[in-house]
Amino acid sequence: MIPLSRPVLGTEEATAIASVLETGRLVQGARVAEFEALIAERTGRRHAIAVCNGTAALRVALEALLIGPGDRVLVPDLTWPSPAHAVLDLHATPVLVDVDRHEWNISPSSLRSLPPPTLRGLRAAIVIDQFGLPARVRELQELLPDVPILVDAACSLGSHTGQEPCGGLGVIACLSFHPRKVVTTGEGGMCLTDDPELAECLRELRNHGQSSPGTFGRASGNYRLSDIAAAMGVVQLSRLSGMVEARTELAARYTSALEGLVQMQRPAAGARPNYQTFGVLLPEGRDREQALQALRALDIEAGKLSYALHTLPQFVSEAHEARELGQSFPNSIALAERGIALPLWPGLSTEDQSKVIDAVRAVVA
Numbered sequence: 262m263i264p265l266s267r268p269v270l271g272t273e274e275a276t277a278i279a280s281v282l283e284t285g286r287l288v289q290g291a292r293v294a295e296f297e298a299l300i301a302e303r304t305g306r307r308h309a310i311a312v313c314n315g316t317a318a319l320r321v322a323l324e325a326l327l328i329g330p331g332d333r334v335l336v337p338d339l340t341w342p343s344p345a346h347a348v349l350d351l352h353a354t355p356v357l358v359d360v361d362r363h364e365w366n367i368s369p370s371s372l373r374s375l376p377p378p379t380l381r382g383l384r385a386a387i388v389i390d391q392f393g394l395p396a397r398v399r400e401l402q403e404l405l406p407d408v409p410i411l412v413d414a415a416c417s418l419g420s421h422t423g424q425e426p427c428g429g430l431g432v433i434a435c436l437s438f439h440p441r442k443v444v445t446t447g448e449g450g451m452c453l454t455d456d457p458e459l460a461e462c463l464r465e466l467r468n469h470g471q472s473s474p475g476t477f478g479r480a481s482g483n484y485r486l487s488d489i490a491a492a493m494g495v496v497q498l499s500r501l502s503g504m505v506e507a508r509t510e511l512a513a514r515y516t517s518a519l520e521g522l523v524q525m526q527r528p529a530a531g532a533r534p535n536y537q538t539f540g541v542l543l544p545e546g547r548d549r550e551q552a553l554q555a556l557r558a559l560d561i562e563a564g565k566l567s568y569a570l571h572t573l574p575q576f577v578s579e580a581h582e583a584r585e586l587g588q589s590f591p592n593s594i595a596l597a598e599r600g601i602a603l604p605l606w607p608g609l610s611t612e613d614q615s616k617v618i619d620a621v622r623a624v625v626a
């Protein structure tokens with residue numbers, strides 16, 4: 262089977278983990294601090310706060326921004342549900358909006374085409390660098406000048422907008438280190454910010470609400486990252502540039518081979534994605550399940566690309582509100598119904614990629 266994704270792991274990760282085990286200090290030790298410092302440097306941020314996964318990063322970030330019951334928080338409709346679940350977790354309301362048909366992120370033009378009441382009274386906006394493709398955060402902030410933007414950069418470590426590295430924008434940006442992401446720690450996440458007060462608050466929120474050992478300023482859970490995971494992350498980060506380079510070459514080959522047959526995500530001019538996920542949109546009328554089965558029959562693991570949140574049962578009242586406001590979701594629906602993620606990871610051989618390309622051509626023909 263040609264897998265959809267495969268982390269790049271070597272003896273260096275094993276050695277780094279073994280050295281943490283030898284110290285006996287497994288939580289919030291030197292490796293977590295080192296990993297945070299390296300990510301902060303890489304993304305041009307003042308503060309990095311490691312947590313146990315990307316969903317936890319979003320959860321504590323929203324809490325640090327004082328999002329609470331009834332608050333309206335913008336969330337792109339096309340996504341893995343984590344950001345909207347984090348909003349619901351705080352009894353706030355996700356305001357679901359369609360994505361741009363070319364970029365598959367929310368964009369200035371996608372926001373401008375919304376019925377105006379949609380954007381009224383927002384307490385925050387979550388902007389996602391979907392599949393690693395940099396969103397236009399600066400332009401979106403100009404359109405929403407009074408709304409704090411939380412960037413969900415779960416997929417985009419190693420991507421670049423052309424002006425700054427992804428993770429570098431937003432009042433807080435959140436990363437994930439799940440094995441499907443370019444840099445993995447097994448499970449892991451991080452919040453990035455330039456604001457010292459938010460950083461302090463995030464550190465308390467990840468650690469039972471403690472401002473110092475035994476001093477509890479607020480109630481919170483345990484969202485800490487282990488030193489074992491961080492040690493792995495430090496090694497993974499040293500591989501990041503090489504992994505992005507390899508992914509970019511593979512993505513370029515898919516793009517030239519499949520141009521005109523399927524639609525692909527299109528970055529803004531100058532943006533350099535990390536190609537965390539390579540998605541294709543099948544032509545209208547094609548049955549995605551049949552296509553996935555045909556690929557599987559050829560030993561190719563391809564997957565459903567993403568989800569249109571307003572169609573999921575947990576967002577039934579948000580979908581109702583959107584309909585009442587006159588919103589529609591043609592792009593997220595098309596991508597959720599006909600989008601496919603193709604195998605892409607640094608070790609994918611030219612021969613295997615050719616098999617995938619031929620199979621997609623056959624499916625579309």
Ligand SMILES: Cc1ncc(COP(=O)(O)O)c(C=O)c1O
Pocket residue numbers: 314315316317340341343344389391413415416437438439449450
């Ligand atoms: C856009 C986005 N945000 C958040 C997450 C959640 O990250 P994690 O799996 O580390 O909780 C994911 C995970 O796939 C994601 O794709």
